[in-house]
Amino acid sequence: MIPAHVPDEPPLIYADSFDVPVLFRNGPAKKPRRQWRTAKHKPWVGSAGFPATGGWYVPTATWREIIKAAIEVGRDVTPHLQNQPRYAHGELVARVSPLYAYLGMHPVQPQHPVLGTTGRRLTLNPVYAYGTERSAKNAASYRLGMTMTEWACRSLLGLGQTEHLELGGPIPALLDTFRDPKEKLPDLWGQHQAEDLYWLIEAKGGDVGLGTLRKGWAQLAAGSKILGSYAHRTVLVGASVRPGDDLFLTIDHDLHPEQWPLTSAGLNVDDESAVGPGNLEDRLGDSDDALIGAARAQMLAYLALRSAPASQLRTVPVPTDRASRRRRSGLTTPLEGDDFTRAMRAEARGVAPHTERHTLRARIRSMGLDDFLTCRIPGTEVHLGMSRKLFAACERLREEDLAITRRTPGLRAEDQPTDVQELSDDAQEEQRLTQRRIFREQQEEARPRLRPLLRDAYERGAISDWNNLLRRPQELALDLEGDEGLLEAATPETYLAVSRDGLPPAHA
16 A cells, blocks of 8 residues: 555656636636736546536647647639649648747646646747847748637647638538638637537637737627628637747637538538538547548648658557547557557567568557558657558548649649739739639538548558658658657547757756
8 A cells, every 4th residue: 555645746758748828708808917827727527518617727738639630721722733742741841840949837836736747838939039030030920829719620629620711611502602802800710529519710829919809809799790600619818828828728718609500610511521520530430521621631741751751751550549649638649658558569570570571560450550640740759650541541542633733724823824923922822822712612622532541451451551652662660669768649530749958958
C-alpha cells in the first residue's frame, strides 16, 4: 500500500503537455483582467460539447494536438498543387512555423490551482516581444487564431471536420448567398454530431480586445442571417496572448434552435453524404463519405509523403487494431503513454533478428502491427504519416482531382489570360477563389462515382506493399527501434510526431 502521506495526485502524463485557460461566455465582453491567473477555474472533464455552465475552465493540451490543428485548418490549397506536390511541404511549413517561431512555455502559479493540471502555459517568446515587426505579428496572430480555434472546436468540443466558409457553407440552396463578396462572413463551418447542429465559427488571434471580438460577432451574425431557420450555433474564439502573459481563449457562443430539420452536410444534396461529424477516421469502415472526407482532409500530408525522396521516408509500426487508437487526448493517441503499442513494438523487435529482411514486414503484420509511412517535413520538427489504406484512398482521389483539372476549362494556370498578372491583388484573389469554388463543385458532382472507387482503393491498400503504392523500387526503412527524441501520436489512419528538442522552450 502507498504510504498515507503521499499525495493522491495524478502524475504528469506527457512531456509536451500544458494548460490552456478557456473562458466560456454568451457573447463578447471586455478582456478579462488577468482572470486567467486569478479566477477559480473548473477542471475540464472532456464533455465533447459545450459545458453546462459558463465561466473559466482549464483543459490540458499537447503540442502534438496543436500542431495537428495547425496543419488541418483553413483554406484547402491542394487543388493548386496537383502538378507540383512537392510544394505541399512549403504550405505545411507556413502553417506551423509561426507557432514554433513565436510561442514559448512558462511555469505558472495560479491563485486557485486545479488538480491534475501541469502548471505550464503557453506564452509569447522574446523574439516576438522584442524583435518582430507589426506585419509579421499580424500574420502570426492569424495563424494562432485559426489553430487554437480548430483545437478548441475539435479536440475540446467534439466538432467534426471544419470547412472554409468561402466555398459556400453547409446548405446547397444557400451557396450563392454565402459566396456574396459583399458579405463579411465568418471563417469556418462544421457540423456537431451530439448537438445535431451546424456551427458557424470565427477565429481571432493576438492581443484580442473587445473591438476585435465585436467585429467577429458581427461576421457571425451575418452568417447566421443567411442560415436563417436552419438550427445552428455561432462560435467566436479569441486566442489572446501578450508578452509575459498566458495564452488563453475566450469562447463566445450563441444557440439558434430553429425548427427546420437539417439537410445533408456539404455541397451535395443526397442523404448518403451525412456521415456525422467527429473524427472521420473513426467511421471509415462503414461510411464511404467519411472516407472521402478523411482523404480530402489529409491530402496535404499525402502530397508531402508522395513527393518526398525515398531517403527521407521510413515506416513505423502501429497496432492494426484501429479501436486501440480511438480518441484519448483530443483527436490523437500519444504513443509514449500507450502500453499496447509499446508491448507490440517490443515483441516485433524481439523477432526481427531472427527474421529475413524481405519477410520481416509481413511477419510484423501477422503479429497485428501495421506499418505507417512517415517523413519529416523539411524546415520543421514535425513528422507526418499515414496508413497504407488511407494513402491508397488519397492516391485514387488525387487521380480524380487531376481529371477534373484537365477537363474543366479555366482551372489550369496555362488556360489563364496572359495579362492576369496585371490584375490587382484583390482581383487575382477573387479569380483564385472562383477557381477553387468551381473545383469544389466538380468534386461534389463526382461524389456518387467516387464512393466505390475510393472504397476499393482503401481496401486494396490493406494488402498492398509500400513499394507498389509509391511505385518505387527502393526498399523503405522499417523503424523498429524508434527515436527517443520524438514524441509520437496516432489516429486510426494517421501519424504525427514532434521532436522533444523542438518543443516551445520553457523559461521562468
